[in-house]
Amino acid sequence: MRTAVPSLVAFLLALSSSASADTIVLKNGRRIVAERVSEDGTHVIYQTSAGQMSIPKAIVARVEHDDFLYSPATDLSVGPVSAPQVEPVRGYEDIAARAVHGNSVDYAYIAQLETEARSGSAMAIASLSAADHAAAQFLLSKGEVDAAIRQYRQALVFAPENIGLLLNLAVLYLRKSQFTAALDPLEHARRIAPDSADVAKLTGWAYYGAGKMNKAIEAWTRAERLRSDPEVEQALAKAQRDKSEEESYREGETAHFNLKYYGGATPDLAREILRALEDDFRDLESQLDYTPPDSVSVILYTQQAFLDITRAPGWVGALNDGRLRIPVQGLTHVTPELARVLKHELTHSFVGQKSHYRAPTWLQEGVAQWMEGHRSSANAGALINAAGQGMVPPLGALNGPWMGLSNDEAGLSYAWSLAVVEAIIDSGSVTDISRLVDQIARTPSTEAALKQSLHMSYEDLTQQTMAYLKRAYLR
Numbered sequence: 001m002r003t004a005v006p007s008l009v010a011f012l013l014a015l016s017s018s019a020s021a022d023t024i025v026l027k028n029g030r031r032i033v034a035e036r037v038s039e040d041g042t043h044v045i046y047q048t049s050a051g052q053m054s055i056p057k058a059i060v061a062r063v064e065h066d067d068f069l070y071s072p073a074t075d076l077s078v079g080p081v082s083a084p085q086v087e088p089v090r091g092y093e094d095i096a097a098r099a100v101h102g103n104s105v106d107y108a109y110i111a112q113l114e115t116e117a118r119s120g121s122a123m124a125i126a127s128l129s130a131a132d133h134a135a136a137q138f139l140l141s142k143g144e145v146d147a148a149i150r151q152y153r154q155a156l157v158f159a160p161e162n163i164g165l166l167l168n169l170a171v172l173y174l175r176k177s178q179f180t181a182a183l184d185p186l187e188h189a190r191r192i193a194p195d196s197a198d199v200a201k202l203t204g205w206a207y208y209g210a211g212k213m214n215k216a217i218e219a220w221t222r223a224e225r226l227r228s229d230p231e232v233e234q235a236l237a238k239a240q241r242d243k244s245e246e247e248s249y250r251e252g253e254t255a256h257f258n259l260k261y262y263g264g265a266t267p268d269l270a271r272e273i274l275r276a277l278e279d280d281f282r283d284l285e286s287q288l289d290y291t292p293p294d295s296v297s298v299i300l301y302t303q304q305a306f307l308d309i310t311r312a313p314g315w316v317g318a319l320n321d322g323r324l325r326i327p328v329q330g331l332t333h334v335t336p337e338l339a340r341v342l343k344h345e346l347t348h349s350f351v352g353q354k355s356h357y358r359a360p361t362w363l364q365e366g367v368a369q370w371m372e373g374h375r376s377s378a379n380a381g382a383l384i385n386a387a388g389q390g391m392v393p394p395l396g397a398l399n400g401p402w403m404g405l406s407n408d409e410a411g412l413s414y415a416w417s418l419a420v421v422e423a424i425i426d427s428g429s430v431t432d433i434s435r436l437v438d439q440i441a442r443t444p445s446t447e448a449a450l451k452q453s454l455h456m457s458y459e460d461l462t463q464q465t466m467a468y469l470k471r472a473y474l475r
């Protein structure tokens with residue numbers, strides 16, 4: 001998320017001054033973080049990074065001041081619906097205990113089961129499936145998602161019709177945002193078990209993630225018919241809202257993006273944005289050594305669209321909830337400010353997906369700011385002073401969502417996160433960021449990942465950042 005917060009210098013000069021970022025809470029529960037909120041007779045007016053917007057007062061519940069909202073990319077790991085519980089087979093515990101022991105997978109035991117399974121005995125195949133499932137779940141608990149996927153794929157070679165294995169494999173793809181890949185085991189599962197509500201539920205998730213609303217609605221409607229489920233009911237309602245709102249939108253598509261925009265936005269602007277995003281994509285691909293598996297959805301807002309949408313609640317507010325939602329009010333071409341917003345938001349998608357949505361917030365925001373071209377020059381002195389007064393938050397406190405932070409704290413957190421990322425890159429290269437993000441994807445804690453990839457603790461990182469700020473900016 002790219003939220004305008006007061007500069008750190010302003011924060012240190014006027015600790016008690018009132019904050020300029022507010023949260024507009026709509027009657028439908030949605031929250032919009034904005035700057036300089038004001039109102040006239042009929043509308044609430046506010047500033048965004050892309051210009052002024054307004055919404056009818058009738059849909060606003062209240063405006064909260066001095067509140068900072070952050071919608072973390074980590075929310076995505078949950079998905080629109082949860083994964084079904086797959087019943088383990090009888091005797092599963094015994095086999096699991098033989099497949100995984102001493103904190104590692106016993107591949108010799110699994111190989112032996114594979115040999116027995118080649119005889120075609122149903123019993124032997126069931127045992128192998130159970131062992132593979134146990135091994136995959138163990139690998140998953142270690143953060144080894146790719147290894148877990150390989151284990152399920154190997155298991156399916158012997159038991160291609162095992163619904164439990166197919167569903168577990170699909171869930172792993174969904175968690176990695178590989179929606180197209182997830183459809184493969186799901187379509188297979190549907191042929192075997194056409195009446196499985198779980199299969200329909202996950203299929204809806206895959207289509208929803210891929211931005212195919214009609215198919216998501218179809219799958220979730222089927223899931224609801226097969227078994228009533230409040231989660232599916234909610235997801236279905238949201239997909240229906242998204243669909244009706246997006247019907248009036250035009251589309252543009254490039255190699256890595258699908259863009260939706262309201263008819264009122266100029267096609268020239270849409271094309272320019274897609275061009276800018278493709279450039280950003282190539283740049284981030286090489287800097288972060290990662291390619292998102294599926295195309296990234298982008299939605300452009302205009303004033304008119306904004307009003308239409310608020311009539312049907314669904315997706316007012318957030319800027320990157322898996323789809324880039326960019327306000328372009330009043331713009332006819334890509335301004336330098338809009339270019340920075342695009343790069344910043346796209347960086348969140350890369351870091352989120354590459355880390356399997358486990359990157360801590362300080363790293364997400366630090367890297368996104370760095371990639372958009374922001375540097376610490378203006379804040380270095382103030383950060384050094386703040387650190388001297390013990391006011392810089394420990395990194396561990398900036399891991400999770402920044403929801404509870406005041407506006408001033410958020411300003412400091414953004415500035416400090418950028419400085420930390422800048423210092424990491426300065427002491428090596430941007431490859432260090434890429435390696436750190438990879439390690440985070442497969443390590444239980446960020447600190448452990450930091451130790452393994454950069455051989456540093458949070459304390460070391462803090463020292464390094466302070467030394468860097470002094471060296472680079474205080475002369």
Ligand SMILES: [Zn+2]
Pocket residue numbers: 001002003344348364365368
């Ligand atoms: Zn951000």
